[in-house]
Amino acid sequence: MIDIEGQPILTAAEMRAAEDAVIACGVSVETLMNRAGTAIAHVVRRLAGVNEVLILCGPGNNGGDGYVAARVLAEMGATVRVAALSKPKTAAAKSARAGWSGVVETLAEAKPAPIIVDALFGTGLTRPLDAEPVPTLSRSPADAGAQLSSKGYPDGLLCAPASAGEQTVVGRLHFLANAAQLRIAVDLPSGLGTDSGQALSKPPVFNLTLALGAVKPAHLLQPAARYCGHIRLLDIGVPTTSQAEVLKPPTLANPGPDAHKYTRGMLAVIAGIMSGASDLAALAAMRAGAGYVTLLGDTAGPPHALVRTPFSDHALANDRIGALVIGPGLGRDGIARSRLEAALTSNHPLIIDGDALRLLDPERIKALKVPVILTPHAGEFDALFGKSDADKITRAREAAVLTNAVVVFKGADTVIAAPDGRVRIAQGASDWLSTAGTGDVLAGAIGAMLAAGLDPLDAACAGVWLHGDAARRLGPAFIADDLAEALRSARGAL
Numbered sequence: 001m002i003d004i005e006g007q008p009i010l011t012a013a014e015m016r017a018a019e020d021a022v023i024a025c026g027v028s029v030e031t032l033m034n035r036a037g038t039a040i041a042h043v044v045r046r047l048a049g050v051n052e053v054l055i056l057c058g059p060g061n062n063g064g065d066g067y068v069a070a071r072v073l074a075e076m077g078a079t080v081r082v083a084a085l086s087k088p089k090t091a092a093a094k095s096a097r098a099g100w101s102g103v104v105e106t107l108a109e110a111k112p113a114p115i116i117v118d119a120l121f122g123t124g125l126t127r128p129l130d131a132e133p134v135p136t137l138s139r140s141p142a143d144a145g146a147q148l149s150s151k152g153y154p155d156g157l158l159c160a161p162a163s164a165g166e167q168t169v170v171g172r173l174h175f176l177a178n179a180a181q182l183r184i185a186v187d188l189p190s191g192l193g194t195d196s197g198q199a200l201s202k203p204p205v206f207n208l209t210l211a212l213g214a215v216k217p218a219h220l221l222q223p224a225a226r227y228c229g230h231i232r233l234l235d236i237g238v239p240t241t242s243q244a245e246v247l248k249p250p251t252l253a254n255p256g257p258d259a260h261k262y263t264r265g266m267l268a269v270i271a272g273i274m275s276g277a278s279d280l281a282a283l284a285a286m287r288a289g290a291g292y293v294t295l296l297g298d299t300a301g302p303p304h305a306l307v308r309t310p311f312s313d314h315a316l317a318n319d320r321i322g323a324l325v326i327g328p329g330l331g332r333d334g335i336a337r338s339r340l341e342a343a344l345t346s347n348h349p350l351i352i353d354g355d356a357l358r359l360l361d362p363e364r365i366k367a368l369k370v371p372v373i374l375t376p377h378a379g380e381f382d383a384l385f386g387k388s389d390a391d392k393i394t395r396a397r398e399a400a401v402l403t404n405a406v407v408v409f410k411g412a413d414t415v416i417a418a419p420d421g422r423v424r425i426a427q428g429a430s431d432w433l434s435t436a437g438t439g440d441v442l443a444g445a446i447g448a449m450l451a452a453g454l455d456p457l458d459a460a461c462a463g464v465w466l467h468g469d470a471a472r473r474l475g476p477a478f479i480a481d482d483l484a485e486a487l488r489s490a491r492g493a494l
């Protein structure tokens with residue numbers, strides 16, 4: 001089981017292409033399926049102990065993985081049952097099914113077990129499951145009590161649509177999941193759109209999802225990610241590369257003996273009508289490790305290390321400034337507009353956040369000749385780039401190209417995109433980040449990184465990492481002030 005930090009993220013088509021490349025070199029689909037099923041079995045065996053395992057198998061290769069896992073688990077001495085939605089359709093799944101010598105129950109009639117393994121659908125799911133009735137065995141009285149043969153569905157038994165409610169695929173999956181103590185999904189919880197991150201049908205929430213060969217967008221994008229639980233990668237011997245990767249901890253150098261405040265990066269934060277927001281950004285930058293932070297505007301208060309300076313073109317013209325944050329608490333009035341204009345023409349690398357995003361359009365941003373990082377949340381993103389049904393990765397990528405800026409598309413599944421197509425996606429953001437001021441803290445943290453001289457994508461990634469890690473360390477009910485302070489622990493943990 002591999003931790004997914006830093007791993008490539010592949011769409012369903014990219015995963016198929018990676019598998020095809022291996023198959024073209026003479027490795028059979030059956031071999032890949034055997035690797036997948038065997039790896040799954042070993043994980044399940046470790047977690048299940050002596051408890052009974054129920055594996056739910058679908059018609060495609062995801063189901064095939066399930067049959068292999070069942071066989072290997074049985075060979076290891078585990079108590080394992082298999083329930084199928086329908087007969088296997090693919091050649092590899094048929095062959096895997098043939099390798100399972102036990103009974104195959106129907107999904108509609110399977111009794112619960114303490115451990116369930118969902119191998120119903122993986123990357124091949126193309127439509128919602130809700131409407132799909134679960135086939136049951138329509139039996140004549142003479143057939144009553146007959147069991148499925150160990151080699152497949154007996155001839156003459158018909159698959160008939162079941163009634164509503166629990167007898168849909170989703171209903172049965174929820175029923176069995178609710179009754180289980182441990183829920184494990186093979187590749188993806190059944191019902192998720194691999195690339196879109198949408199729940200085509202709402203699956204149960206799993207404890208563990210075993211990604212096969214590569215991480216997929218649905219493991220990270222919301223709402224799909226919330227159904228996956230912990231995500232671990234299983235290696236099936238398919239080499240993968242992608243421009244999209246899971247965000248990993250940054251490598252940040254600590255100050256050396258010859259460091260001074262300016263070598264560690266000087267950040268200027270422009271204040272506006274809501275001084276609390278720019279204060280938070282400035283404090284966050286200091287706690288993320290900036291050497292010198294100056295707040296430009298008419299503000300007052302601690303910390304004493306923060307250099308508060310009235311806003312002026314002269315203050316902005318300081319060529320020691322390594323980066324400029326504008327937007328937190330800026331407002332949208334005339335003063336805001338003139339400060340934004342001054343920032344845009346100051347020639348400093350920019351982090352553009354909050355209100356500043358509402359005062360700009362993509363063409364203006366693209367015309368800037370300095371490194372730019374945009375940090376919109378969903379509302380700001382829609383306002384700047386328009387609404388769209390495309391997935392979040394595609395939207396972030398297109399926005400980065402359109403503006404020639406690094407775009408940090410914030411949310412529970414923050415996507416960071418660079419104009420050259422590279423993408424990083426943060427996993428497992430704390431739900432407690434949904435509180436006022438946390439976006440200001442992020443802008444400051446990223447500002448510290450950009451001021452320190454990191455490349456814009458690296459700066460954005462480092463800021464997002466520190467922000468997410470600080471939140472994880474704080475646990476529940478923190479406020480943005482706590483978050484800014486906790487950046488110090490996150491920085492110290494690197």
Ligand SMILES: NC(=O)C1=CN([C@@H]2O[C@H](COP(=O)(O)OP(=O)(O)OC[C@H]3O[C@@H](n4cnc5c(N)ncnc54)[C@H](OP(=O)(O)O)[C@@H]3O)[C@@H](O)[C@H]2O)[C@@H](O)CC1
Pocket residue numbers: 016019029032033036058059060061062063064065089090120121122123124125126127128129132186187188212236
């Ligand atoms: N390729 C490889 O080398 C390897 C692949 N591996 C594994 O394969 C998985 C991908 O396999 P897959 O492509 O067969 O797709 P899968 O998710 O099993 O489902 C497809 C089936 O579902 C059906 N179907 C779709 N939607 C439906 C719906 N709403 N309701 C009902 N049916 C629906 C669809 O029918 P159709 O749309 O064609 O009518 C088709 O029959 C992947 O996640 C990984 O686990 C590993 O073994 C390693 C080697």
Ligand SMILES: [K+]
Pocket residue numbers: 062118119120121122185186187188189190
């Ligand atoms: K599955």
